[in-house]
Amino acid sequence: xxxxxxxTVASTEFRNAVQTKAFLASLLMLPLIYGLGVxxxxxxxxxxxxxxxxxxxxxxxxxxxxxSTAAQSYNxxxxxxxxxxxxxxxxxxxxxxxxxxxxxxxxxREMLLELSEKVRSGELFAFVEVPADILDPARSGPQAGxxxxxxxxxxxxxxxxGLPRWIEATINxxxxxxxxxxxxxxxxxxxxxxxxxxxxxxxxxNRDSNPVVGAANDMGKKLDPIRTFGPPIALVAVMxxxxxxxxxxxxxxxxxxxxxxxSEVLLGSLSPFQLMLGKLLGNVGVALLLAALYLGTAYxxxxxxxxxxxxxxxxxxxxxxFIFLGVMLFGSLFMAVGAACNDMKDAQSLMFPVMMLAMLxxxxxxxxxxxxxxxxxxxxxxxxPATPFLMLMRxxxxxxxPVWQVILGVILTSLTVLMAVWASAKIFRTGLLxxxxxxxxxQLFRWILAR
Amino acid sequence: MDAIVLNGVTKQFGEHLAxxxxxxxxxxxxxxxxxxxxxxxxxxxxxxxxHILLPDSGEVEVLGRRETRAAQDxxxxxxxxxxxxxxxxxxxxxxxxxxxxxxxxxxLDGDIAEWLATMGLSDWAxxxxxxxxxxxxxxxxFISAVISRPALVILDEPFSGLxxxxxDVLKDAVLSLKRKGTTVVFxxxxxxxxxxxxxxIFMIHKGKKVLDGTLEEIRAHYGSDTxxxxxxxxxxxxxxxxxxxxxxxxxxxxxxxxxxxxxxxLRSLMDRTTVQLFEIAHPTLHDIFVRIAAPGREVTTxxxx
Numbered sequence: 001x002x003x004x005x006x007x008t009v010a011s012t013e014f015r016n017a018v019q020t021k022a023f024l025a026s027l028l029m030l031p032l033i034y035g036l037g038v039x040x041x042x043x044x045x046x047x048x049x050x051x052x053x054x055x056x057x058x059x060x061x062x063x064x065x066x067x068s069t070a071a072q073s074y075n076x077x078x079x080x081x082x083x084x085x086x087x088x089x090x091x092x093x094x095x096x097x098x099x100x101x102x103x104x105x106x107x108x109r110e111m112l113l114e115l116s117e118k119v120r121s122g123e124l125f126a127f128v129e130v131p132a133d134i135l136d137p138a139r140s141g142p143q144a145g146x147x148x149x150x151x152x153x154x155x156x157x158x159x160x161x162g163l164p165r166w167i168e169a170t171i172n173x174x175x176x177x178x179x180x181x182x183x184x185x186x187x188x189x190x191x192x193x194x195x196x197x198x199x200x201x202x203x204x205x206n207r208d209s210n211p212v213v214g215a216a217n218d219m220g221k222k223l224d225p226i227r228t229f230g231p232p233i234a235l236v237a238v239m240x241x242x243x244x245x246x247x248x249x250x251x252x253x254x255x256x257x258x259x260x261x262x263s264e265v266l267l268g269s270l271s272p273f274q275l276m277l278g279k280l281l282g283n284v285g286v287a288l289l290l291a292a293l294y295l296g297t298a299y300x301x302x303x304x305x306x307x308x309x310x311x312x313x314x315x316x317x318x319x320x321x322f323i324f325l326g327v328m329l330f331g332s333l334f335m336a337v338g339a340a341c342n343d344m345k346d347a348q349s350l351m352f353p354v355m356m357l358a359m360l361x362x363x364x365x366x367x368x369x370x371x372x373x374x375x376x377x378x379x380x381x382x383x384x385p386a387t388p389f390l391m392l393m394r395x396x397x398x399x400x401x402p403v404w405q406v407i408l409g410v411i412l413t414s415l416t417v418l419m420a421v422w423a424s425a426k427i428f429r430t431g432l433l434x435x436x437x438x439x440x441x442x443q444l445f446r447w448i449l450a451r
Numbered sequence: 452m453d454a455i456v457l458n459g460v461t462k463q464f465g466e467h468l469a470x471x472x473x474x475x476x477x478x479x480x481x482x483x484x485x486x487x488x489x490x491x492x493x494x495x496x497x498x499x500x501x502h503i504l505l506p507d508s509g510e511v512e513v514l515g516r517r518e519t520r521a522a523q524d525x526x527x528x529x530x531x532x533x534x535x536x537x538x539x540x541x542x543x544x545x546x547x548x549x550x551x552x553x554x555x556x557x558x559l560d561g562d563i564a565e566w567l568a569t570m571g572l573s574d575w576a577x578x579x580x581x582x583x584x585x586x587x588x589x590x591x592x593f594i595s596a597v598i599s600r601p602a603l604v605i606l607d608e609p610f611s612g613l614x615x616x617x618x619d620v621l622k623d624a625v626l627s628l629k630r631k632g633t634t635v636v637f638x639x640x641x642x643x644x645x646x647x648x649x650x651x652i653f654m655i656h657k658g659k660k661v662l663d664g665t666l667e668e669i670r671a672h673y674g675s676d677t678x679x680x681x682x683x684x685x686x687x688x689x690x691x692x693x694x695x696x697x698x699x700x701x702x703x704x705x706x707x708x709x710x711x712x713x714x715x716x717l718r719s720l721m722d723r724t725t726v727q728l729f730e731i732a733h734p735t736l737h738d739i740f741v742r743i744a745a746p747g748r749e750v751t752t753x754x755x756x
Contacts (some may be wrong), residue, residue: 008550016539260534265595268501268528269551 005270009278014285017249026245026290049079052163055115055127057103063130064100066174067167071096074166096166099124119156126155128167135178203398229369230302231310232396235319236365238294239389242287242323244358247330249284251347254338254428272429276421280331281418287327288320295319318395321410326388327416329356336424339431340444350384361389372397382409384416423448452515454479454603454634455500460509462495469495469657472509477636477651479602482629484649485638486736488744492658493638494531497605500636501528514602523556524553527601531608531638533592537581541572541591544580546599552599559598570620593621595688597628604628606637610644622648642736654737654743661743670733673742676733678707678716684724692719699738704728706738 017023058064079093087328103111106203118124129152133139140149151171153164180187257263266275314439333354341347364386368377381390381401394401430447455477470492476614477483477621487493497664498504499511502523513602514522532651538545548558567573570590580588589612597604609625610618629635639645645652654662662669676696682688686700694711715733720726734742 005551008547012543012547016536019538154673256536257534260537261530261532261538262534264498264503264530264532265528265548266551268502268526269523269548 002270002274005437006274006278006281009270009275010281010285013253013279013282016253017246017286018289020249022245022249023286023290026241027293029241049091049094051097052125053097053123053168054100054125054163055099055101056135057101057115057127057129059103059132060130061180062135063171063174064098066177067098067170068100070170070173094162096163101126101127110157116154119154126153126157128153128164130171134171134175137179137182140281143180146324162268216439228398230307231315232369232393234295234298235315235396236361236389236393238291238298238319239323239392240328240362241294242290243326243330243388245290246283246287247327247334250279250331251334251338254335255341255343256349258339259342267429272425273421276332276335276425276428279335280328280421281340283331284324284327287323291319291323293449318392320404322388322392325410325413325417329385329388329413329420330354330419332417332424336420336427336431336444339424339428340447341431357385361386365390365393367394368370370418372401373399378405381405382412384409384413387413452479453477453512453750454481454514455636456510456512457496457500458512460496460499460506460508460511462492462506468658470499470655472507473655473658473660474509475653475660475663477634479634480629480632481634481650482648483636483741484623484632484645484652485636485655486640486642486645486652486662486740487638487655491655491744493655494607496655497528497607497636497638500605501526501570522603524599525602527596527599527604529593529596529604529606529609533589535580535592535595538579540577540579541567541583542576544591545595548595550596552601554599562598562600563594566598569624570594586613590617590621591614593624597633598625601633603634604636606635609637610639610640610641641696642740646736654706654740656743662739666736669736669739673734676708676710677732677738678713679728679730679732680707680720680726681703682720682724682726683726688720688724690695692716699741706732706734 056064056067057300058067075095075097079091079095080089081092084090093273101111101115112129115124115127119126131149131151133149134151136149138144139147151168153167155164179185180190254263257266270278295311295316299308302308302310334351337347337350337354341350360383361380364376364380367374368380368390371377377390377394378401380386380403381394391401391409426448427444453476455475457473457475457571460470460473461468473492473496485493485497495504499506500513502511502513514525516522536547539547545563545566546559549563550557554562559677563575564576567576570593570595572590575583575587580591583591591659593606593609596606606625610621613621622644625635625637649666651665652662652669664672680689681704686698686705689695689698689705689707694709694716696710697706697708699706699708705714717726717729720729
């Protein structure tokens with residue numbers, strides 16, 4: 001096979017793709033994404049410190065005071081960044097300002113309506129109703145079951161969980177204190193006895209770890225979420241972006257060649273297989289370039305924050321290999337769709353199964369992330385269209401997949417790629433000269449088997 | 452030596468027999484015209500010569516090679532429906548098509564510059580294709596077919612849609628290719644162009660060869676049975692005359708296919724009406740084409756009583 005022609009097609013395809021607006025856009029995405037990250041960081045660090053005023057309808061008449069005391073102490077100590085003191089201390093959480101409502105002699109409905117209006121107008125953030133029987137062990141204790149008395153927190157921002165959690169915890173502690181008193185138990189002793197123990201998640205140790213007594217670091221490295229979830233998510237995201245920004249373009253380019261009849265000239269110059277291969281390799285080049293830029297930037301960020309050692313040469317090599325396989329597989333499928341169709345409308349329906357295959361890893365990746373060695377994770381990562389994404393993800397996770405699984409996945413995917421390229425070349429050859437209505441799947445199958 | 456040999460070539464698409472047992476020889480260095488009505492199998496034949504399509508049966512030999520694609524780099528092709536990459540520049544596009552045919556390096560760049568100059572497109576070399584006018588794009592596409600110096604050039608309707616000036620530029624280019632020894636096959640609907648330029652003419656109708664030879668041979672075959680007349684009686688004056696086989700009514704004149712003594716026909720006509728013109732004519736290629744391709748029309752409109 002004259003590789004020179006494959007090379008000519010690949011280099012031209014690469015240059016054409018790199019000069020498109022879509023490619024420039026995906027490059028611009030980089031600073032945009034990181035810019036957005038910085039922006040979000042800034043807003044996260046510049047915490048919401050707007051004071052939360054809320055009304056308390058205390059029908060027990062005994063809880064309100066506890067809430068006021070707790071709010072006072074919280075506003076004095078709980079809303080500042082730990083470690084900062086005095087005038088320099090930095091507020092990182094909103095102040096809580098309880099307003100007590102005297103419910104005695106009021107019409108319940110009128111009162112709730114009035115408070116609701118105040119929340120709507122922004123005068124109040126929320127209000128809470130404490131039922132009268134909350135302190136009654138028979139009504140709120142374990143024996144009350146489903147009938148237990150409950151707090152009612154009224155709000156129009158139910159997603160803001162800070163205040164309701166604090167109210168719940170504060171009232172619970174007040175209720176507990178009251179129950180201790182009723183039962184004649186020393187509250188301080190109980191709380192002391194109930195102080196919880198904290199835990200750290202650490203990685204497994206190796207034989208060459210230094211078992212020096214007391215050197216906690218050598219007995220397994222403390223794991224944090226960035227270390228565990230960062231690499232797999234980042235790598236799979238890069239895979240998705242590079243494969244999905246480059247391969248649908250192949251469909252467009254084949255459709256353009258078909259519609260403008262360039263394909264006829266091309267087929268008069270080289271075989272469909274050479275043409276397919278050239279186009280695929282050109283796009284592999286584009287995808288690898290994109291991935292290098294994305295991962296390079298990510299690496300820079302990782303090094304800056306002390307996570308540089310997470311990026312290993314082996315993982316980078318695996319990423320390159322799986323990007324190659326992913327672009328080849330989805331590229332040939334998209335090209336086959338382009339070759340079979342005459343316009344975008346036809347393409348939509350034929351694209352559906354390809355898109356389904358592409359979405360598959362996205363549907364199961366959270367399962368793989370949490371249970372990388374479970375049967376479904378292993379099975380899905382060996383299913384060729386998902387292998388480039390999921391096997392890569394498993395390789396970046398702990399426990400890493402056994403070598404035989406990686407090799408089997410690569411072999412299965414390579415065979416699928418060869419088959420897809422071959423079948424697509426057949427559809428390409430027949431479809432390019434066909435005009436008119438888009439073929440059915442049965443017709444496509446016949447084209448593949450045709451001479 | 453023949454540049455193209457077709458031997459009993461047949462191609463069927465589903466129920467439709469596109470090309471039916473076609474045999475043809477195109478000698479090296481000749482300028483061969485393919486004519487035929489739309490849908491007669493011209494483009495299918497050209498595609499089989501290019502190995503874009505494979506025949507169901509029969510043999511296709513191009514430049515002495517029978518294997519698929521063996522001679523591909525030696526054959527230039529201009530398809531009927533034009534299309535170029537819109538966002539490439541003229542120079543890059545020509546370089547790409549040249550490289551796909553195996554040309555490369557400085558000689559390719561030199562040829563590109565030379566062809567662009569010949570076609571008056573030098574100023575457009577680094578412009579994008581979608582900035583070109585239709586005529587310019589067609590000339591660029593012609594260059595793309597010949598840029599790799601092929602031994603055989605196949606042009607499907609090369610002159611259609613061009614203004615007379617550009618058409619002449621392309622005709623000169625085709626003739627200059629022929630002078631350099633390139634074999635050129637082109638299809639056309641313009642019988643005048645075929646008569647004017649081609650060494651040999653081939654006509655295909657309903658997948659079968661119906662004409663093949665030099666213009667003289669073809670005309671001689673359809674010979675002197677055509678008589679052109681203009682009378683004050685019009686087509687009606689010809690009705691019922693002995694020896695008249697068909698009348699092609701062109702309005703003011705009628706073309707008569709006649710067997711027998713033309714003098715006898717003239718005498719009979721003079722008895723009936725005033726004769727303004729009476730000419731024993733060779734049929735034009737146009738007449739022959741129409742006679743073959745539209746038999747239905749003649750039969751229905753000129754059935755003799």
